[in-house]
Amino acid sequence: MNILYILDLIGTAAFAASGAWVGVRKQMDLFGVLVLGMVTAVGGGTLRDLLLGDIPPFSLKDETYIWIAVGISLFVFINRTRFKAFETPLLYFDAIGLGTFVVIGTTKALDFQLGWLGAVLMGVMTGTAGGVFRDVLANDVPLILRREIYASACVAGGGLLVLLEVVDTDRTLAALLAAGTVIAIRLLAIHYDWALPKS
């Protein structure tokens, strides 16, 4: 589980950066940038833990997550005039985070005896709800409800993980395959500019 923890922290950092960067672009002050970074980084997993009843949530049990989110947000704020250069590499780290968060969320929901639809939902929520909170606080319609393949990658990864669990696949292997699926779909979607059908 050590590598999963490291990937989790990388994802936390990437999500915090994306949140803080929205705060900067919305001309928030330092506190606003910190809040957006933290909420984006730990919001999804925190909501999942509230719904599963694992309280206090992971983000209050292991303070590493919040320290990383605070540190990265501060870094983004300080380097805000040249952060644009980080936008593209950030997309790759964000994809890694997304895959990791979905796997962690889905697995945890299965451990808490949720049904398979609920488990997939918890995985998707772990990966996406932080970004939704970020956009609501920034007074935008959440990006994820409007654009390209982002949540769909989470649904595919979470669904695959549940399927592999049902057929009793080794958990480490299943986690790797599911996270890989999310990351691959996400990167392909960025590269080929894929999108879901729109209303």
Added chain:
Amino acid sequence: MNILYILDLIGTAAFAASGAWVGVRKQMDLFGVLVLGMVTAVGGGTLRDLLLGDIPPFSLKDETYIWIAVGISLFVFINRTRFKAFETPLLYFDAIGLGTFVVIGTTKALDFQLGWLGAVLMGVMTGTAGGVFRDVLANDVPLILRREIYASACVAGGGLLVLLEVVDTDRTLAALLAAGTVIAIRLLAIHYDWALPKS
């Protein structure tokens, strides 16, 4: 309790349709429409369960609710070019759902030993918070904070239910009277275009 469960599922379907329809009108993609449908349908009861400490919430314990929400949202998305014709009948089903949700929420809060103000609040929240989440995600000021008699119908129904409980009325009778009150006020308000005083 069988009829209450059936009414609950009807309400869930109606609320999901109203949420999905907002997603369509906001030009969200398929995922956005599904999220708005689900959140509108189960958001109020889920928040109630978090506050009462009944975790995991009903929506993760019995997956029927989410399957219905997903199915109906999909239906709305697929039929989006001709869904306008459903708007008026939807108002009636929405009123049935509202009455049912208020009764279920208030009753549950009483079972959890809340005081009567808290119980009415939980009933109103069960009926209305899903729509508030829907509007926040769609980046609108929640409809319910601005317009006609909607929440007021919930307050009346929840208040009546608490009153009937205090005077020890049979629970089935009380539920019927309270739900009927919500539905009647709501339909009269639509018909006569009633509204609360505005700021």
Added chain:
Amino acid sequence: MNILYILDLIGTAAFAASGAWVGVRKQMDLFGVLVLGMVTAVGGGTLRDLLLGDIPPFSLKDETYIWIAVGISLFVFINRTRFKAFETPLLYFDAIGLGTFVVIGTTKALDFQLGWLGAVLMGVMTGTAGGVFRDVLANDVPLILRREIYASACVAGGGLLVLLEVVDTDRTLAALLAAGTVIAIRLLAIHYDWALPKS
């Protein structure tokens, strides 16, 4: 604890008035004004209790808080044409509430064995999340993410309280010093129009 309870109720009233007043200015109807008043008054502490696992939250255990919020919101609504005169005195009561809420939140988090970063966060959240909910419902970017010294006063007060706890200061004294710090910084910030660096 008696004086802390009284200060808590004063803060609840001030926060409810600020929420209701936003509802009035956004032309909400009576129900909207009541919801904004309640959410602003008890939203922060309620979220804190959900995260700490103290459920049902304080606002549903002791109905005094919600009765005060409802009463004050009603008062603001009825007197909406002349409430502008109360805006300046309200700032002082709001500062008292802020200091009290931060102290209560931080102390409670320490009692629940949170780490010190978590405890400060819970204190800040108790003081500020209600206002964030208010602004999200009113479809604004939360004031607190953009403007002057408000959250920073909470961070300072919460941090001081944790520090005093670590060096084993008497709790009543620590609470007084921390609340005083929040209130003093807040009032000085209003007076001298201080602000954090902006993006």
